[in-house]
Amino acid sequence: MTRYLKSGLLSATCGWLCLLMMRACWVQASPPSRPVSAKYYPHRWVYVPLNLRSDGDVDEIRNIAQVAFAHGLNGMVLTGSLDALEWQDQDYFRRLDEVRQIAVDNSLEIIPELFSAGYAGAVYTKNRNLAEGFPVKDALFAVSGGIARFRQDPAVLISNGDFEHFAGNQFSGYYQDYPGTVSFVDTAVRNSGQASIRFENFRANPTGNGRIILKNINVHPWRCYRASIWVKTEALDPVKSFNFFALGQDGSQLCYMSPQISATGDWRRTTIGFNSGNNTTVNIYAGIWGGRGGRFWLDDLIVEEVGLINVLRRPGTPLSVRSDSTGAVYEEGRDYAPIADANLNFRFDHDGPSIAILPGSRIRDGEQLRVSYYHGTNIYDGQVSLCMSEPQLYEIWADEARRVQEVLRPARWMLSMDEIRMGGTCEACKRRNMSMAQILGDCITRQVGIIRTLNPAAEVLTWSDMLDPNHNARPNYYLVDGDYTGSWLYVPSDLGIVCWYTEKRYLSLRHFSSQGFRTFGSVNCDGVRLDATVQWLEALDQTPAAAGIMYTTWQNDYSLLLPFADLVANHWRAPAPLRPAPSLPGWSR
Numbered sequence: 001m002t003r004y005l006k007s008g009l010l011s012a013t014c015g016w017l018c019l020l021m022m023r024a025c026w027v028q029a030s031p032p033s034r035p036v037s038a039k040y041y042p043h044r045w046v047y048v049p050l051n052l053r054s055d056g057d058v059d060e061i062r063n064i065a066q067v068a069f070a071h072g073l074n075g076m077v078l079t080g081s082l083d084a085l086e087w088q089d090q091d092y093f094r095r096l097d098e099v100r101q102i103a104v105d106n107s108l109e110i111i112p113e114l115f116s117a118g119y120a121g122a123v124y125t126k127n128r129n130l131a132e133g134f135p136v137k138d139a140l141f142a143v144s145g146g147i148a149r150f151r152q153d154p155a156v157l158i159s160n161g162d163f164e165h166f167a168g169n170q171f172s173g174y175y176q177d178y179p180g181t182v183s184f185v186d187t188a189v190r191n192s193g194q195a196s197i198r199f200e201n202f203r204a205n206p207t208g209n210g211r212i213i214l215k216n217i218n219v220h221p222w223r224c225y226r227a228s229i230w231v232k233t234e235a236l237d238p239v240k241s242f243n244f245f246a247l248g249q250d251g252s253q254l255c256y257m258s259p260q261i262s263a264t265g266d267w268r269r270t271t272i273g274f275n276s277g278n279n280t281t282v283n284i285y286a287g288i289w290g291g292r293g294g295r296f297w298l299d300d301l302i303v304e305e306v307g308l309i310n311v312l313r314r315p316g317t318p319l320s321v322r323s324d325s326t327g328a329v330y331e332e333g334r335d336y337a338p339i340a341d342a343n344l345n346f347r348f349d350h351d352g353p354s355i356a357i358l359p360g361s362r363i364r365d366g367e368q369l370r371v372s373y374y375h376g377t378n379i380y381d382g383q384v385s386l387c388m389s390e391p392q393l394y395e396i397w398a399d400e401a402r403r404v405q406e407v408l409r410p411a412r413w414m415l416s417m418d419e420i421r422m423g424g425t426c427e428a429c430k431r432r433n434m435s436m437a438q439i440l441g442d443c444i445t446r447q448v449g450i451i452r453t454l455n456p457a458a459e460v461l462t463w464s465d466m467l468d469p470n471h472n473a474r475p476n477y478y479l480v481d482g483d484y485t486g487s488w489l490y491v492p493s494d495l496g497i498v499c500w501y502t503e504k505r506y507l508s509l510r511h512f513s514s515q516g517f518r519t520f521g522s523v524n525c526d527g528v529r530l531d532a533t534v535q536w537l538e539a540l541d542q543t544p545a546a547a548g549i550m551y552t553t554w555q556n557d558y559s560l561l562l563p564f565a566d567l568v569a570n571h572w573r574a575p576a577p578l579r580p581a582p583s584l585p586g587w588s589r
Contacts, residue, residue, distance in 0.1 A: 039571075041540070041568065041571075042547060043520065043550075044073045044550075044568050044569070045076065045077055045111065045549075046064060046076055046561060047522070047551060048076050048078050049553075050080065052095045060556070064076070064561065066106060067562055068561065071561075071562055071566050071569060072566070072569030073569075074107060074109060075109040075110075077112075077113055078112055079113050082403075082408075083115075083400045084125075085400070085404065086403065100408070109411065110410060111413065111414050112404050112410050113414040114400060114401060114404060114413065115416055115417065117385060117386045117388050118383065118386075118416075118419040118421060119384070119416070124384060126396055127396070129314040129317070130386050130390055130392060130393050131312060131386060131422075132385045132387045132422040133312040133317040133376055133425060133426040134426075134479075135426070136223055139153070139223060139305075139308075140307075140368060141321075143363060143365055144365060148354060148355035150306070150352065152305040153223075154220070156304055156305060161302055162301075163195055163300070164194055169183065171197060173214065174214055176197065176211070176212050177199075177209050177210050178204060178205050182201055184197070186297060191297075191299035196297045196299035199298075200294070202292060202293070203291075207289075208289070208291045209290070210288045210291050211288065212298060213284070215283045219276045219282050220276065223276050224276075225305050226303075226304055226305075226348045227284055227303045228272075229270060229286050230267050231259070231265075231267070231270055231297070231298060232266060232267045232299075233265050234294055235295070236261075236288070236291075236294035237294050239261060243285065243288070243289060244270055245284075245285055246283065248276070248279035248281075250279070252277075253478075254275065254277065254282065255272050255274040255377070256421070256478060257272045258380045258381050264294075273310075284301070306352060307352050308373065309375060310341055310344055310376045311339060311353075311374070313340055314390060315428065316389060316390050316428020316429070317373070317374035319371070320371070320372045321336060321355070321371050323369065324368040328362070335362050336355050336357055337355070337357075341353055344376070346378040355369070379479070385421055387428055387429065389428035405454040409455075411455075411458065412460070413451050413460050414460075414461050415460060415462035416463070417440075417443075418472075419465065420472075423436055424439065424480055425481045429481075436482030437482075440466060440487045441487050441488075442490060448460045448491075448492050459496060461520065462491075463522075464512065466484060467491065468488075468511060470501065470511060471501050473485055473488065488515055493517070496517070496518045496520060496547070497512045497517045500524065500552065505521065513543050513544050516545075517545070519540070519545060519547065521536040521539065524554075525551050525552060525564060530564065533549075533564050533567050537549065537567070537568070549568055551564045
């Protein structure tokens, strides 16, 4: 027996039976206003985000495939490190051959997932400079002893960053949540100096928040900044609700980085980086939102301008060095050595490079330079987005697709085009004079073209969110400079759309159906979410051109795979749906 049948069969079967009872109750309590026949879905898939790095991955896929086949599923969307085939060894290809045979033995189609612009994937290793870049204008460098070193211009001045000035439990210069109730001066526990700020008793605040805010910090527009703060934690719950970020004067969030802290841990420095954009002041936030328990301390806040950290070198991110006094533009390779960040990791845990002045350079000792360039960054837990306007990206993707075609020859492909949280900020994007919706649409169209050059009959699908106005196809999307609205107008009309926003499933399915796209439902089955399968089936039943449904997990949790498959396989035999679709403007039933 597989581990799914051993450890999860009893609980999953109980959950399945409960859902069947719920189905009966819903039918009796809320009959549909108009009967709609339950549909048969030809594409019944399972999502497998395993990378074949070990034989254990093959064993796990075998278990998944056996359950899927025995209970009526017929497809497997596979990540499988397929974007890095050129680096794989013989053991990897042996495992891939085993997976292919497992699919054949269990009558499962393999649908490879490829091409992510939102998560750089293997492209990150092939050329990190293809990341989206943010402009820095006229950063100051001073030349001394044949080296040009970065200088803050001007130095950032913040009030009471060491948390040494306070009255009672109120620190001067800060907004803090509930002084004396949630936030406290602590002279016994501190990282340095005589005091730190401690947060606890979060439930005394109706929002559960425990934060500091330092407002109106003066910055220079279009420069790169680093902020750091020392954090100590004790049984902090939930630890993932701790945040540290900067807002611009217009309220826009300038960075989205998840601090790497533990629920209980000694003093640790956490660091963020951000581009000031067109802002002249920023606000810094640190603390917990919706805290439930435990406590934490903060100390030693620093905000500083930095130079050439994560500098990007590609055609669409040009770099220039000029004299501050004369405006003379200097030449890389003649006046100064090539510039690159040897620690290009899109974090801000290191300093940027200095600039080496070459023998015979026109740059003189004592001179001040103005350096303009583009830098990369990350979002959340290390997500890096690629520039969809850089030609080399499509060369890499075409090579990846060719290799996948050679080993799998798939009839269907899945584009990994979701959550593209950066774009439109580098020169490669700007000089196209296109909206972000058009740039995204062109990217997906070119991806489809790459695949159909290899197989003209291939069916191509993509995740829904970046083409959905009810989801991420909108303005003001993270660090994107531009508007994704209308992106669905610029992609091939025969693209299959895999919708995954459960709470807005009717709106999403209606949107794509009205545009003539074939739709699929992706059910997030992480945790006890079997009820979501029923909800998706109801919505798909009432959607023209709905073609399939997929068991999706991001945590390798297949404990609900068996009951999911049974619900899907038996669904079309039901005489009527469980409930009617909710009333939505323009929705025809």
